[in-house]
Amino acid sequence: MSPYRDRGRGTLVIDLTFRGIGRIKRASGTTDKAVLAGLKQMLRQLYQAGRWEVLERIRDGELSLLQVWRHHKVGQWERIPTAEHLLPLKDTLDSWASTYPYSPKHKESLTRSFGLIAKATRGSATVADLPEALKSLRVRCHTDGIGRTFNLARSAAQAFLRSTVGKHDPLWLKVSTVERLPEPPKIGKHPKNIEEVLEITEALGPKAGPMWLALCLTGMGPKEYFEDGFEVQQDRILIRGKKRKGRNRVVPLVTAPVRPMLTRWGFRQALRRLPILVTPYDARRTFANLMETAGIPRTRRMMYLGHRARDVTDLYERHEVTAFLAEDARKLLALLGEDKGQLKLIK
Numbered sequence: 001m002s003p004y005r006d007r008g009r010g011t012l013v014i015d016l017t018f019r020g021i022g023r024i025k026r027a028s029g030t031t032d033k034a035v036l037a038g039l040k041q042m043l044r045q046l047y048q049a050g051r052w053e054v055l056e057r058i059r060d061g062e063l064s065l066l067q068v069w070r071h072h073k074v075g076q077w078e079r080i081p082t083a084e085h086l087l088p089l090k091d092t093l094d095s096w097a098s099t100y101p102y103s104p105k106h107k108e109s110l111t112r113s114f115g116l117i118a119k120a121t122r123g124s125a126t127v128a129d130l131p132e133a134l135k136s137l138r139v140r141c142h143t144d145g146i147g148r149t150f151n152l153a154r155s156a157a158q159a160f161l162r163s164t165v166g167k168h169d170p171l172w173l174k175v176s177t178v179e180r181l182p183e184p185p186k187i188g189k190h191p192k193n194i195e196e197v198l199e200i201t202e203a204l205g206p207k208a209g210p211m212w213l214a215l216c217l218t219g220m221g222p223k224e225y226f227e228d229g230f231e232v233q234q235d236r237i238l239i240r241g242k243k244r245k246g247r248n249r250v251v252p253l254v255t256a257p258v259r260p261m262l263t264r265w266g267f268r269q270a271l272r273r274l275p276i277l278v279t280p281y282d283a284r285r286t287f288a289n290l291m292e293t294a295g296i297p298r299t300r301r302m303m304y305l306g307h308r309a310r311d312v313t314d315l316y317e318r319h320e321v322t323a324f325l326a327e328d329a330r331k332l333l334a335l336l337g338e339d340k341g342q343l344k345l346i347k
Contacts (some may be wrong), residue, residue, distance in 0.1 A: 012036045014065065017045050029066040039065050042164040084165050084231045085139040092127055096160055108136070113156035115151070130157055131174035138178060147181030154178060176301050190214070190277060191285035193293070194335045200278060207261040208270035214257030215283030222280040226264045232256050236325050239306075247306035250321075251334065252329035294331035300324060 012033065015025045024043065028036050046054050046068075057063040093114035100107055111189065118125075120140065121133035136156055140228065141150035154175070161172045197216050201209040215225055224230070224241045231238040241247025262270065264280075271278045284305070291301045 014039055014043070016040060016043055017082060018043075018055060021047070021052060021055050022059060024055065026058060026061070026065060029064060035069075037068060044071060073255070085126060085171065087127050089121065089125040089127055089129055090114075090123075090131065093118065093160060096164065097156075100159075110150060110156050110159070113149075113153040114160075116153050117157065130161070130171060130173065131178065134175055134178050138181065142181055147183045150181045154180060190282045191289040192278075192282065194290060197286060197290075198336075200274065200276075203274060204270055210258040210266055211260060211262065211267055212271075212283060213255075215280065216286045217254045218251050218257055219284050219287035219291075220257075221269075221284050222264060226260055226267075230257070235322060235329075241306055244306070246303070248327070249303065249306050251304045252325045252332060254329050254332045290332060290335060291328075294328070294335055295332055296328050300328060304328075 011031055012028045013025065014028050014036065015023070017023045028038060028039055030039075043055065046052075049298055054063065054068060056063060058068065059297070080110050094111065095160065097107055097110040097114055100110060117130070117137055119135050121129055122138040125133060134154060137153055138150050141147060141153075158172070161167075161169060161175060165171060165222070197213065201213045203209070205210055211225075214220070215222075218230070218237055218239065220230065220239055221241070221243075221244070224239055224247070225302065228240045228242050231241060233250075234253075236250045236253050237257065238250050241249065260267070288301065288305055296304075
């Protein structure tokens with residue numbers, strides 16, 4: 001057997017030494033002596049061009065000779081995989097998302113998108129496979145009609161590459177050329193008047209109805225209602241909003257709101273079954289609309305919605321807060337007219 005053949009693979013072996021790099025002894029992946037000569041010449045050119053990091057990765061087995069040869073043949077030296085390209089895709093994406101310096105909600109979105117990308121490719125995929133994984137995910141999302149899901153994943157991939165390898169890296173360029181999918185138009189804002197509030201409450205039934213009414217009469221957003229929590233006190237409702245400081249606030253106690261009797265998803269589905277277009281956040285907009293109709297001063301409306309940096313209790317004396325909470329509760333209750341009796345809801 002030729003001493004230049006690799007006994008395990010049966011391919012010709014390259015054995016070269018470079019000052020500062022050391023010995024590179026690797027199976028070439030070919031049995032063609034002409035190709036072997038070309039591979040040797042390629043390594044010498046890499047050395048002369050100062051691409052020592054490529055030679056070191058070949059030496060250490062992180063890059064195969066043929067991987068580099070493919071780019072050498074077409075003169076695309078800049079596309080030779082870097083160390084970052086060779087990292088495992090799923091673990092690298094998850095690790096990056098866990099250290100991303102933004103809100104927990106944003107991190108959750110990134111993690112969800114990265115999970116979808118990872119499922120769209122093989123388990124042994126590396127970062128270099130990210131563009132192809134994204135293309136596969138695009139096909140699936142297009143088939144399922146979930147364009148926004150794909151567009152979020154594409155944006156997450158771009159954020160990862162922008163942070164790790166930069167916009168001039170070939171992977172960034174490949175991901176950027178993967179076209180976005182069309183998304184359905186965003187649902188507009190639909191605040192309701194008191195008559196519509198009561199009609200929707202009745203149409204939603206015994207579980208979703210009281211939940212809808214609770215949101216309309218407190219101004220809680222879906223996350224505040226389902227996750228952050230609230231507390232009914234003697235003359236007010238304490239909403240423990242966590243989005244920003246002003247969202248931890250008190251609002252008038254018109255009626256005791258029910259605790260969620262459906263999941264957030266279940267409540268949304270109940271609204272979707274209505275013959276009219278209604279979203280959970282429309283209830284918060286409705287609360288703003290009802291307060292304006294009731295004649296509550298704008299400053300207090302903004303505070304009840306959490307649009308001020310400080311809560312009402314930071315700006316007024318205790319007796320003042322107690323007085324105008326009761327006053328504003330009466331104004332809102334007056335809107336309900338003869339129907340207010342049906343609003344004696346359980347906690």
